[in-house]
Amino acid sequence: xxxxxxxxxxxxxxxxxxxxxxxxxMTLPFDSVTKTGVLLPLFHETCEKGFAKxxxxxxxxxxxxxxxxxxxxxxxxxNLLFRFIQYIERxxxxxxxxxxxxxxxxxxxxxxxxxxxxxxxxRSEGKLxxxxxxxxxxxxxxxxxxxxxxxxPGSVLGIITNLTAAIKNNDxxxxxxxxxxxxxTPFFKHKKPTPYxxxxxxxxxxxxxxxxxxGDIYNYIQSNIYDDGKKHNDIINIGFWPGGxxxxxxxxxxxxxxxxxxxxxxxxxxxxxxxxxxxxxxxxFRGVESRIIRLETIMYDYSINLxxxxxxxxxxxxxxxxxxxxxxxxxxxxxxVxxxxxxINRVHLFGYRFxxxxxxxxxxxxxxxxxxxxxxxxxxxxxxxxxxxxxxSEAEQIEILSKATDDIGDLDAFEDEMVRNTLKTxxxxxxxxxxxxxxxxxxxxxxNNQTALNVMQLFAMLRMVSFKNDLTVDxxxxxxxxxxxxxxxxxxxxxxxNPEYRAHLKARGNxxxxxxxxxxxxxxxGYLMANWGIYKAKESLTEMSRKYDITVIFFDGRGGPPARGxxxxxxxxxxxGPTIEDKEVQITIQGQTVSSNFGTNDSSQYNLExxxxxxxxxxxxxxxNRLSDEDRAVMTDLAxxxxxxYKDFKSHPMFIPYLERMSTLKYYAKTNIGSRPSxxxxxDKLVFSDLxxxxxxxxxxxxxxNVPGFYGVGTALKAYEDKGEWDKVVNLYNNxxxxxxxxxxxxxxxxxxxFDLTKYMAKDEEFGAFWNIIFEEYQIxxxxxLKLTGYxxxxxxxxxxxxxxxxxxxxxxxxLTIQQYxxxxxxxxxxxxxxxxxxxxxxxxxxxxxxxxxNINASRNSA
Numbered sequence: 001x002x003x004x005x006x007x008x009x010x011x012x013x014x015x016x017x018x019x020x021x022x023x024x025x026m027t028l029p030f031d032s033v034t035k036t037g038v039l040l041p042l043f044h045e046t047c048e049k050g051f052a053k054x055x056x057x058x059x060x061x062x063x064x065x066x067x068x069x070x071x072x073x074x075x076x077x078x079n080l081l082f083r084f085i086q087y088i089e090r091x092x093x094x095x096x097x098x099x100x101x102x103x104x105x106x107x108x109x110x111x112x113x114x115x116x117x118x119x120x121x122x123r124s125e126g127k128l129x130x131x132x133x134x135x136x137x138x139x140x141x142x143x144x145x146x147x148x149x150x151x152x153p154g155s156v157l158g159i160i161t162n163l164t165a166a167i168k169n170n171d172x173x174x175x176x177x178x179x180x181x182x183x184x185t186p187f188f189k190h191k192k193p194t195p196y197x198x199x200x201x202x203x204x205x206x207x208x209x210x211x212x213x214x215g216d217i218y219n220y221i222q223s224n225i226y227d228d229g230k231k232h233n234d235i236i237n238i239g240f241w242p243g244g245x246x247x248x249x250x251x252x253x254x255x256x257x258x259x260x261x262x263x264x265x266x267x268x269x270x271x272x273x274x275x276x277x278x279x280x281x282x283x284x285f286r287g288v289e290s291r292i293i294r295l296e297t298i299m300y301d302y303s304i305n306l307x308x309x310x311x312x313x314x315x316x317x318x319x320x321x322x323x324x325x326x327x328x329x330x331x332x333x334x335x336x337v338x339x340x341x342x343x344i345n346r347v348h349l350f351g352y353r354f355x356x357x358x359x360x361x362x363x364x365x366x367x368x369x370x371x372x373x374x375x376x377x378x379x380x381x382x383x384x385x386x387x388x389x390x391x392x393s394e395a396e397q398i399e400i401l402s403k404a405t406d407d408i409g410d411l412d413a414f415e416d417e418m419v420r421n422t423l424k425t426x427x428x429x430x431x432x433x434x435x436x437x438x439x440x441x442x443x444x445x446x447x448n449n450q451t452a453l454n455v456m457q458l459f460a461m462l463r464m465v466s467f468k469n470d471l472t473v474d475x476x477x478x479x480x481x482x483x484x485x486x487x488x489x490x491x492x493x494x495x496x497x498n499p500e501y502r503a504h505l506k507a508r509g510n511x512x513x514x515x516x517x518x519x520x521x522x523x524x525x526g527y528l529m530a531n532w533g534i535y536k537a538k539e540s541l542t543e544m545s546r547k548y549d550i551t552v553i554f555f556d557g558r559g560g561p562p563a564r565g566x567x568x569x570x571x572x573x574x575x576x577g578p579t580i581e582d583k584e585v586q587i588t589i590q591g592q593t594v595s596s597n598f599g600t601n602d603s604s605q606y607n608l609e610x611x612x613x614x615x616x617x618x619x620x621x622x623x624x625n626r627l628s629d630e631d632r633a634v635m636t637d638l639a640x641x642x643x644x645x646y647k648d649f650k651s652h653p654m655f656i657p658y659l660e661r662m663s664t665l666k667y668y669a670k671t672n673i674g675s676r677p678s679x680x681x682x683x684d685k686l687v688f689s690d691l692x693x694x695x696x697x698x699x700x701x702x703x704x705x706n707v708p709g710f711y712g713v714g715t716a717l718k719a720y721e722d723k724g725e726w727d728k729v730v731n732l733y734n735n736x737x738x739x740x741x742x743x744x745x746x747x748x749x750x751x752x753x754x755f756d757l758t759k760y761m762a763k764d765e766e767f768g769a770f771w772n773i774i775f776e777e778y779q780i781x782x783x784x785x786l787k788l789t790g791y792x793x794x795x796x797x798x799x800x801x802x803x804x805x806x807x808x809x810x811x812x813x814x815x816l817t818i819q820q821y822x823x824x825x826x827x828x829x830x831x832x833x834x835x836x837x838x839x840x841x842x843x844x845x846x847x848x849x850x851x852x853x854x855n856i857n858a859s860r861n862s863a
Contacts, residue, residue, distance in 0.1 A: 159181055234348060
């Protein structure tokens with residue numbers, strides 16, 4: 001076990017290695033531009049010194065060219081800036097690979113929050129049986145989403161994986177070759193990926209990371225905690241959104257959903273075939289070898305042709321493997337029994353689905369589709385829907401919907417494409433369940449859910465299109481905005497009181513899935529209110545559900561950064577207390593968070609184990625995490641003050657113009673990183689409600705202002721300082737792990753802020769006052785968080801995490817400078833009235849877009 005401090009391990013195994021390998025990397029001749037690798041350190045130094053003395057990005061860039069490259073033409077200068085961008089992107093990849101390689105050294109794989117630590121503590125405290133009981137009912141589900149925050153194309157991800165392995169082995173020859181490959185591999189896509197291509201990219205993680213780590217974790221639990229060889233609760237499972245998430249993505253068609261489901265099945269069958277092929281080399285015993293060869297042949301055929309006549313079900317496959325294991329135990333001294341157990345466990349975990357494909361669509365789309373369907377049915381004269389259906393009250397409509405099982409008929413008969421696609425997607429769910437098993441696609445999420453009617457419209461459509469009275473799909477409302485979160489308990493009670501819906505829940509094990517959106521919650525209500533609003537909603541929904549003997553399963557829509565519910569997420573789940581249902585932890589994992597937290601076997605195993613242990617920790621601490629009435633009152637007051645502060649800021653007349661003209665917001669759509677449009681509406685004018693959370697949060701991150709992760713926090717804290725009641729905030733901080741985690745995550749947002757980059761905006765006639773509003777809130781928040789925590793600097797309690805951020809921020813400092821330089825050039829040209837197709841303007845816009853990639857990747861959780 002490592003005994004050196006974590007920061008020292010980081011410095012030795014990450015920072016020192018980066019400095020060594022980067023010096024090699026910078027000498028490689030990647031391009032025809034002379035001495036790019038030599039000039040970049042000089043430019044980096046110019047940036048550091050320039051910002052230290054208060055220079056703006058334009059002055060810094062011009063100073064560099066004047067001092068070191070005075071003879072370059074303007075065209076040559078632009079070319080060099082592009083080369084700098086390319087080099088910096090690859091420096092980020094190098095640092096990623098080194099940090100990934102050092103992960104099991106820097107992080108204690110047997111330390112707090114790991115399964116070995118849990119088992120050791122349980123055994124020493126005589127609570128091993130309690131641990132077993134908890135693991136029989138607790139689950140963790142990570143859901144891979146299609147949200148466009150992954151800036152590395154698949155080819156680069158492959159290089160990172162190989163580079164990580166080479167660095168682990170100190171293989172200098174291979175590292176040098178990979179550097180060369182890295183220099184010649186494009187980092188950006190000329191076309192937007194299709195939803196199917198997005199799915200294929202994420203299936204890479206299923207095949208290369210999760211198949212192994214899920215299996216290893218379950219094998220450990222079965223062998224070292226239960227130690228009985230029996231099948232137990234699967235504990236960890238995986239969800240999947242690409243190909244099923246239709247919300248705001250017109251490119252996801254029913255055929256896409258079916259194609260992705262088939263790809264998932266083929267991928268898992270292929271993994272089983274590979275394991276069987278390996279087993280065949282070992283299980284060469286009489287009475288065993290021929291049976292393994294038979295299974296290997298079946299899986300090979302089945303993985304190529306899903307309609308193979310030799311196909312067997314997942315249940316039959318597992319039964320045959322169990323039977324083979326029995327023979328090995330009885331007749332062959334249990335030789336290689338561990339290896340066959342590993343495959344049996346993976347079949348138990350993944351079935352023929354690999355991941356559960358979620359379907360998602362907006363309630364407003366459902367309403368439009370359903371209205372069309374009802375009108376069509378009423379027109380036939382044979383419908384159970386009355387002619388005045390649309391004039392009825394919501395309660396009367398719900399009563400009718402709960403019993404509706406009309407046959408919609410030919411789905412192709414509907415002229416509207418959205419109607420056809422929505423109904424066909426529902427029909428396809430049943431097809432996927434037949435092919436991949438029920439868990440292949442058994443949850444439908446309703447975005448922007450506001451009423452019980454929203455739920456019942458989908459409930460009725462599911463039954464009318466495919467399922468009739470045997471609905472094997474969980475209907476999951478998604479509550480996002482602050483008002484919707486407050487209204488959620490009354491919506492659910494209305495549903496629980498409906499006999500037909502209640503019968504459906506009983507058939508589903510008396511479980512109700514509810515999704516809560518951190519990203520849009522923060523965009524709508526600010527950092528403190530979004531988190532506190534969701535916390536309170538969970539409490540109320542838990543109480544309401546328990547009242548009707550329903551176990552609510554919360555599914556959290558979290559992004560990577562604190563502003564979208566990310567950061568140290570396991571700390572949130574270990575701090576919920578007894579008033580929030582905690583049978584399952586379900587969270588979305590997207591974009592960079594997939595690669596940064598789950599991109600390698602080591603990081604994946606570590607972070608999955610942390611999530612499992614968080615649930616156990618919350619169960620153990622229980623009453624310790626219950627908020628007192630006084631602490632609850634302070635938390636509520638802080639959230640409301642913060643909410644009002646954020647709302648005032650959001651309604652400032654310069655808010656939208658600032659984002660539109662001073663940030664990189666409009667450039668996100670040009671990056672071709674995701675299939676989904678970057679905003680919801682079709683209007684040319686920027687409307688706040690149309691903004692998606694990813695480009696919204698990401699744009700603040702590119703500015704190094706990170707507003708969504710702290711704005712309003714400082715003002716709320718200052719209110720208590722001003723009225724002499726600071727001790728109340730101190731008590732809340734000391735008593736509540738939830739509040740402490742909130743503030744520590746906010747510190748991460750502050751740490752990643754760098755206002756010197758945009759200080760020049762303070763002098764802008766139009767936006768100067770607005771920039772100062774943001775900067776003042778930053779200063780207040782930083783001062784008061786340091787005062788509250790007693791730290792002398794931000795993230796003092798996480799020195800290695802802070803060191804990692806500092807290195808990454810240093811790497812991209814020249815990139816940020818170039819981006820701001822180009823943005824200023826675009827702004828000046830626009831003020832001069834040049835047309836949109838002006839060649840000079842287009843070049844600088846291209847620089848801004850290209851600089852997005854490295855900045856996002858370096859942050860790892862900025863969107």
